[in-house]
Structures are given as C-alpha cells and as structure tokens.
Amino acid sequence: MIYTITANPSIDYVLQLSQLKSGSINRAIDDVKLPGGKGINVSRILQQLGLDSTALGFIGGATGTFFTTLLSAHQLQTDFVRVKDDTRINIKLKTATEETEINGQGPAITTAEKQTFLEKLTPFTQGDVVIMSGSLPRNLDNNFYLEIAQQITQQGAEFVIDTTGQALLDTLQLGPLVVKPNHHELAELFATTFNNLDDIIQAAKRLLQLGAKHVLVSMAGDGALLVTEKHAYQCNAPHGQVKNSVGAGDSMIAGFVGTYMQTHDLQESFHYGAACGSATAFCEDLATLSDINEVYQKITVTQLQ
Ligand SMILES: Nc1ncnc2c1ncn2[C@@H]1O[C@H](COP(=O)(O)OP(=O)(O)O)[C@@H](O)[C@H]1O
Ligand SMILES: O=P(O)(O)OC[C@H]1O[C@](O)(COP(=O)(O)O)[C@@H](O)[C@@H]1O
Numbered sequence: 272m273i274y275t276i277t278a279n280p281s282i283d284y285v286l287q288l289s290q291l292k293s294g295s296i297n298r299a300i301d302d303v304k305l306p307g308g309k310g311i312n313v314s315r316i317l318q319q320l321g322l323d324s325t326a327l328g329f330i331g332g333a334t335g336t337f338f339t340t341l342l343s344a345h346q347l348q349t350d351f352v353r354v355k356d357d358t359r360i361n362i363k364l365k366t367a368t369e370e371t372e373i374n375g376q377g378p379a380i381t382t383a384e385k386q387t388f389l390e391k392l393t394p395f396t397q398g399d400v401v402i403m404s405g406s407l408p409r410n411l412d413n414n415f416y417l418e419i420a421q422q423i424t425q426q427g428a429e430f431v432i433d434t435t436g437q438a439l440l441d442t443l444q445l446g447p448l449v450v451k452p453n454h455h456e457l458a459e460l461f462a463t464t465f466n467n468l469d470d471i472i473q474a475a476k477r478l479l480q481l482g483a484k485h486v487l488v489s490m491a492g493d494g495a496l497l498v499t500e501k502h503a504y505q506c507n508a509p510h511g512q513v514k515n516s517v518g519a520g521d522s523m524i525a526g527f528v529g530t531y532m533q534t535h536d537l538q539e540s541f542h543y544g545a546a547c548g549s550a551t552a553f554c555e556d557l558a559t560l561s562d563i564n565e566v567y568q569k570i571t572v573t574q575l576q
Contacts, residue, residue: 273317273324273532274395276403276419277310278411279377280328280351281361282338285515285555288366297364305517305556306341307361309404309433312518312557314347316525316547319560322532325350329388329408331378332357352388354378359408363517370516377408385411392419395428400448400528404433404521413438420445433524436460443481448531450478451487451524471496472503472576485537487527489520489548496575497541503576504538506545508552509569516552523548526563542572 287301314326326347330338331354338358342349359375395401401423403416416432420442423430429448432439435456443450457474458465465471475486475498488496494508526547530540546567550558553566 272399273322273528274393274399274401275310275314275317275324275326276401277308277326277328277405278403278415279359279406279408280306280308280311280330280338281359281375281377282334282341283307283361283363283517285363285365285517288364291364291366291369291371303555304341306338306345307517309521310402311342311347312521313402313404313525313528315345315557316522316551317529318345318347319558319563320525320529321560322529323348324402327351327388327391329354329378329380329384330358331355334358334360350391352384352391354380354384356380356409363515365515372517374406377406379409380411385415389418392422395423395426397427399423399426399428400431400532401428402431402433402524402528404524406434407438413441417441417445420447431524431528433520440481443478443483446482446484449485449487449524449527450483451489451520451527452478453489453491453520454493457488468496468505468575472498475503487523487541487544489523491516491519491552495523495541495545495548497537499537502537502574504541504572505575506541506570506572508545508549509566511549511553511566513552514555518557519548519552522551522558538572538574542570543567545570545572 283305286299330351335358356378362373364371497504523544527544530543550562550566
C-alpha cells in the first residue's frame with residue numbers, strides 16, 4: 272500500500288495575470304482553485320498511473336471544508352485529521368514569462384490534534400511506502416517527520432521524504448528510498464552555490480552519504496538528475512508550453528516511486544518520473560495519464576557516470 276502524508280495541504284489559488292506589478296493593484300484575467308499540497312498531488316498522479324494510495328494529513332476550518340469539496344472531484348482515498356484552525360490558501364501568480372508563489376504558513380496544530388494523527392497511523396508493513404511531503408504547519412516541530420519515519424522503518428516499510436532544510440536532513444539517517452530536492456533547495460541545504468552539473472552531482476552524493484538510497488535533483492526547465500550509489504543519470508526537459516508548473520516536482524516523485532515499486536528499474540523510474548513532471552508543467556492542473564505518456568516519448572535519459 273502507498274500512503275502519502277501532507278502535513279500542510281492547501282487550496283492553490285492560481286491567478287493568471289497579463290503582468291505582475293508589485294506595489295500596485297493587479298487584476299487577474301483568469302483564475303482557478305485547486306486542491307494542493309505535495310502529498311495530495313502525489314496521490315493524484317499515482318491515481319493516474321492506476322496506483323491506489325491513501326492521503327493523510329490535517330484539514331481544518333471553513334477552508335478545510337472547501338478543500339474537501341475540491342478534492343472530492345478526484346475520488347481519492349483519504350483519512351485526514353480535522354483540526355480547528357483553517358487550511359491555508361497558497362497564491363500562485365502566473366504571467367506569460369514568470370511564476371510567483373506565496374505559500375501560507377498553515378494552521379496551528381494542537382498537541383491533541385497531532386496525537387490524533389499519530390494514533391491514526393495504521394501499522395505499516397513490509398512493502399508499504401509512505402511518502403511524506405511538504406512544509407510543516409505551525410506548531411509541528413521539525414521532529415514530526417522524523418518521528419513518523421522511525422515508526423515506518425521499525426515496521427519494515429519504506430519512506431520517501433520531500434521537504435527542505437533540517438526536517439529533511441534529520442530523516443536521511445533512516446534511509447529514505449528517494450529524496451527530491453530541486454537544485455535551489457539542494458544548494459540551500461549545504462549553504463552553497465552550484466557552478467556546473469558536477470557541483471550538483473557532488474551535493475547529491477552528500478545526501479547519499481548521509482543515508483538517502485537515491486537522490487533525484489529536479490531542475491525545472493533544465494530537466495533532472497538521478498544520482499545513485501553507482502551511477503548518475505541526466506534527463507532533458509522537453510520543450511512545450513508551460514501552463515502551470517506547480518505540482519511538477521510532486522508529479523516527478525509519484526512517477527518515480529510508482530514505477531520503481533512496479534519494476535525496480537531505476538532508469539525507467541527516472542524516465543517516467545521526468546515525464547510526469549514535464550507533463551504537469553504543460554497542463555493547467557496536474558497531468559493525466561495520456562499527457563504523461565505523450566511527453567514520455569520526448570525524454571531521453573543519459574548515463575553521466
Ligand atoms: N518548464 C518546464 N519544462 C519542462 N519540464 C519541466 C518544466 N518545469 C518542470 N519540469 C519537469 O518537472 C520536474 C520537476 O520540476 P521542478 O520545478 O524542478 O520541481 P519543484 O516543483 O519541486 O521545484 C523537472 O525536473 C522537469 O523534469
Ligand atoms: O508545503 P509547501 O512546501 O509550502 O508547498 C506547498 C505547495 O506545493 C505544491 O504541492 C506544489 O509543489 P511542487 O511544485 O514542488 O511540486 C502546491 O500544490 C502547494 O501549494
């Protein structure tokens with residue numbers, strides 16, 4: 272079974288603008304509200320690939336009710352903990368040339384609500400994969416993912432973590448199946464800057480040394496890298512009209528993990544993950560299976576090392 276944990280879901284309010292002027296009133300020419308949050312997006316892409324998952328997390332207040340309504344169109348299996356404070360609304364501002372994101376902090380989670388979540392976690396078993404993604408809402412400390420990762424690994428299941436900073440670093444010792452920083456997050460993690468591809472590969476190798484089993488580094492329109500103990504691979508990002516790249520990283524994780532669970536073929540998982548990422552970038556919402564399969568043909572994986 273696959274579980275996704277989105278500690279901090281969101282309503283993604285995507286506004287299309289002809290141009291964005293800070294310090295002025297900007298008027299949108301179009302807008303759409305999507306059920307967002309990294310693990311939720313992963314579950315939605317897994318569903319496109321024909322893979323069931325249960326989406327877990329915290330949902331709260333009136334915005335939480337609206338979130339549930341938005342999500343109900345997708346018929347995902349979910350088991351959220353209801354919290355008192357409001358689910359956040361993340362603002363995504365699009366122009367023809369730029370994407371600007373403003374992500375809220377999320378609800379305050381009480382100790383009792385956190386406890387309810389932890390007690391709800393089904394005992395995991397060998398073969399289960401738990402994908403924990405995104406930022407943590409207010410009051411959940413950096414240990415939150417670590418606590419859950421400890422439980423998952425003690426029970427013989429695998430986990431994937433897609434978050435940033437210390438919360439990510441702390442869980443590496445427990446051997447996540449894969450981590451996927453983008454190149455900016457990876458540079459920030461080690462307080463460095465990258466001058467070339469080799470710098471990025473070296474930083475990815477540091478994550479392997481710290482315990483990650485595989486490292487994907489996504490680079491938006493510049494494609495992605497997969498770094499494993501033995502090899503490094505690169506793939507291109509095909510050309511296309513970028514409509515909304517929000518969720519591209521989540522799609523990549525879903526494609527990689529979903530394919531890996533079925534094939535254990537790293538190169539193929541990388542190829543399919545990249546197809547999911549690019550296909551989502553070319554869609555207003557997340558990609559569908561036919562979008563993904565079309566983009567897959569335009570991606571080539573090259574072995575660098
Ligand atoms: N503009 C784009 N054109 C083509 N592919 C893209 C584009 N943006 C993202 N992708 C694909 O999706 C992957 C994940 O996107 P990225 O933006 O790097 O992740 P994140 O959303 O986590 O920052 C990229 O590695 C690439 O394969
Ligand atoms: O939890 P965070 O880091 O604030 O990110 C939340 C945002 O990430 C998303 O899941 C998109 O993530 P990616 O673009 O990295 O795939 C949005 O739906 C959501 O608004």
